[in-house]
Amino acid sequence: MKKLLLTAFLGAFVSCNAQALEVTVDNQTKATVVMAFSYLDKTSKEWVVDGWYNVNPQKKGIINLSTDNDIYYLYSEFSNGKKLEGGNGSIKLKVQERSFFYKQDDAPSSLNREVSFLRARGNSGKAVIKIK
Numbered sequence: 091m092k093k094l095l096l097t098a099f100l101g102a103f104v105s106c107n108a109q110a111l112e113v114t115v116d117n118q119t120k121a122t123v124v125m126a127f128s129y130l131d132k133t134s135k136e137w138v139v140d141g142w143y144n145v146n147p148q149k150k151g152i153i154n155l156s157t158d159n160d161i162y163y164l165y166s167e168f169s170n171g172k173k174l175e176g177g178n179g180s181i182k183l184k185v186q187e188r189s190f191f192y193k194q195d196d197a198p199s200s201l202n203r204e205v206s207f208l209r210a211r212g213n214s215g216k217a218v219i220k221i222k
Contacts, residue, residue, distance in 0.1 A: 110154040111162060111212050116220045117145040121168040123221060126185055128163040128194060128207055129155045137194040139183050141165075160215070163207035174221070179209035 110132075117123050126141025133156065145151035147169075155162060163181055166174035183194065184201035192198055210217065 109158075110215070111157045111160065112216050113153045113155060113162075113212070114216075114218045115143075115145045115151045115153065116218065117147060117149055117151070118220065118222045119168065119170075120147045121170040121172070122146055123166050123168050123174075125153070125164060125166045126183075126190075126207070127153070127155055128181070128183055129157040130159040130161070132156055132158045134193070138191065139185075139194055139197075140191045141185055142189055158215070160212040160217070162210055162212070162217075164210050164219070165205050165207045166221075173205075175208060176206040177208045180206045181209075183207050
């Protein structure tokens with residue numbers, strides 16, 4: 091089984107007042123990827139869960155997360171059935187098939203399944219995720 095390679099490349103950009111965490115997703119596979127994120131919301135100062143963001147096959151997408159924290163969590167599913175999840179420092183959070191946004195401590199009852207979000211880190215408000 092071919093493994094998916096996730097490389098969180100730390101951008102060499104310096105920003106004193108990051109308005110958002112800019113996540114560039116480089117999907118080098120032949121499958122569409124849908125992604126959910128958890129991050130420390132810069133307005134509410136609470137951890138939120140936000141999904142889904144789509145990146146088409148062999149395309150790049152830019153996702154701006156409303157946070158000034160470089161640490162975030164990520165869960166991905168691919169149209170070919172593969173998933174990107176878990177690992178050291180991962181957390182279990184709920185998702186559903188349609189778009190969602192909620193505070194980690196206040197998950198709506200409509201969320202129908204729990205998955206494992208992996209821990210990731212940007213650098214000075216930038217992150218690049220390469221999926222091969």
